[in-house]
Amino acid sequence: MPARGVYERGAIEAILDEALVAHVGLVEDGQPYVIPTLHARVGEVLYFHGSAASRTIRALAGGAPACLTVTLLDGLVLARSAVHHSVNYRSVVVLGVASPVQGQAERAEALRAFTERLVPGRWGEVRAPTDRELKGVSVLAMHLREASAKVRSGPPLDDADDYALPVWAGVVPLRTIAGEPVADPRLAPGVEPSGAVTGWSAQRSEQAPS
Amino acid sequence: MPARGVYERGAIEAILDEALVAHVGLVEDGQPYVIPTLHARVGEVLYFHGSAASRTIRALAGGAPACLTVTLLDGLVLARSAVHHSVNYRSVVVLGVASPVQGQAERAEALRAFTERLVPGRWGEVRAPTDRELKGVSVLAMHLREASAKVRSGPPLDDADDYALPVWAGVVPLRTIAGEPVADPRLAPGVEPSGAVTGWSAQRSEQAPS
Numbered sequence: 001m002p003a004r005g006v007y008e009r010g011a012i013e014a015i016l017d018e019a020l021v022a023h024v025g026l027v028e029d030g031q032p033y034v035i036p037t038l039h040a041r042v043g044e045v046l047y048f049h050g051s052a053a054s055r056t057i058r059a060l061a062g063g064a065p066a067c068l069t070v071t072l073l074d075g076l077v078l079a080r081s082a083v084h085h086s087v088n089y090r091s092v093v094v095l096g097v098a099s100p101v102q103g104q105a106e107r108a109e110a111l112r113a114f115t116e117r118l119v120p121g122r123w124g125e126v127r128a129p130t131d132r133e134l135k136g137v138s139v140l141a142m143h144l145r146e147a148s149a150k151v152r153s154g155p156p157l158d159d160a161d162d163y164a165l166p167v168w169a170g171v172v173p174l175r176t177i178a179g180e181p182v183a184d185p186r187l188a189p190g191v192e193p194s195g196a197v198t199g200w201s202a203q204r205s206e207q208a209p210s
Numbered sequence: 211m212p213a214r215g216v217y218e219r220g221a222i223e224a225i226l227d228e229a230l231v232a233h234v235g236l237v238e239d240g241q242p243y244v245i246p247t248l249h250a251r252v253g254e255v256l257y258f259h260g261s262a263a264s265r266t267i268r269a270l271a272g273g274a275p276a277c278l279t280v281t282l283l284d285g286l287v288l289a290r291s292a293v294h295h296s297v298n299y300r301s302v303v304v305l306g307v308a309s310p311v312q313g314q315a316e317r318a319e320a321l322r323a324f325t326e327r328l329v330p331g332r333w334g335e336v337r338a339p340t341d342r343e344l345k346g347v348s349v350l351a352m353h354l355r356e357a358s359a360k361v362r363s364g365p366p367l368d369d370a371d372d373y374a375l376p377v378w379a380g381v382v383p384l385r386t387i388a389g390e391p392v393a394d395p396r397l398a399p400g401v402e403p404s405g406a407v408t409g410w411s412a413q414r415s416e417q418a419p420s
Binding site: 020021023024025026027030031032033034035036038065066067068069071073075076078079080081082083085086087089091093095111112114115118119122123125126127128129133137155156158162163164165166167168169170171172173174175176177178179180181182183184185186187188190191192193194197200 | 230231233234235236237240241242243244245246248275276277278279281283285286288289290291292293295296297299301303305321322324325328329332333335336337338339343347365366368372373374375376377378379380381382383384385386387388389390391392393394395396397398400401402403404407410
């Protein structure tokens with residue numbers, strides 16, 4: 001997936017903020033594990049759910065070398081020749097050490113960020129965590145010091161001779177959309193979803209292709 | 211992201227086949243790297259683009275311990291309390307050794323699978339790879355021997371006391387859709403996209419929530 005490197009902090013943060021799921025990589029006895037997790041950024045710190053990393057983290061009190069990657073798929077890139085097929089995407093790779101968040105206040109902040117990340121405004125609608133719940137939550141933090149992005153956009157790049165071929169080439173844009181909210185069968189009578197829920201749409205950064 | 215484990219081969223293959231992007235994990239000097247890549251399954255073998263892994267693979271002629279993970283995001287799970295927010299998803303983790311594909315015929319097969327994976331039927335529309343192109347393509351293979359899936363579906367799971375709260379709870383379903391195909395500005399005159407391109411839709415397996 002060839003792409004240009006992007007190093008501006010704003011662009012990196014926008015991609016992290018738009019992605020709903022991250023993949024975190026950890027190593028155990030030389031074997032890498034890549035686990036999907038929910039993440040949220042607060043300033044220069046990236047939080048993710050520690051349960052994803054429990055097997056490794058439990059063995060390493062001080063933190064573990066980790067890699068957190070997010071990828072936004074923007075389109076299918078259809079070239080005239082098979083070898084030049086690709087996808088348009090934006091991805092961020094964050095390298096560093098994942099450390100367990102110890103303080104209750106920081107855990108609450110991370111939980112707030114996770115919740116707001118899923119549905120902006122949701123934190124104000126739901127029951128806040130108790131001290132006991134916060135103690136039970138496992139949150140890991142990585143600093144964004146070592147983060148880089150890769151972006152591929154635009155039409156396919158074909159070999160010069162192939163442009164004359166009578167083969168359609170271009171991009172099929174992809175995006176994520178939300179369907180009608182499905183109420184929990186055990187919903188209390190008369191409770192309606194808020195505008196934050198019914199109006200949900202994927203957060204698109206300025207960098208996103210239209 | 212708590213979920214139930216799924217071990218039936220058919221379910222695992224369906225998730226791999228539906229995912230458009232994979233995240234592959236490799237280790238170098240104890241540091242994990244997680245890189246997005248295109249993948250395709252042919253029987254019990256999973257292929258992915260070797261360029262994603264070039265830095266590690268080049269150092270290891272015989273292959274490297276790897277982990278290839280795909281995740282399909284099916285919905286936002288909105289609970290009555292902050293801590294029980296989650297997502298519905300289907301993911302597969304494949305552990306094993308990633309080995310470079312050496313034979314030209316197998317590389318061609320992998321390239322065909324990559325192309326067909328993006329747009330079913332596309333292989334028949336485009337210029338086939340030359341022997342020279344196939345030599346330059348870097349493809350890695352992993353066997354599906356050690357693969358497992360995790361699936362979360364259905365409504366949120368709240369604490370018993372919280373069900374009476376006047377907070378809307380349920381699922382916001384998510385899916386990937388395609389927009390109008392965008393023609394390459396250098397397209398030869400009079401070439402129209404095929405039905406395979408204009409009719410593209412995300413491949414939904416039977417396991418996918420409706």
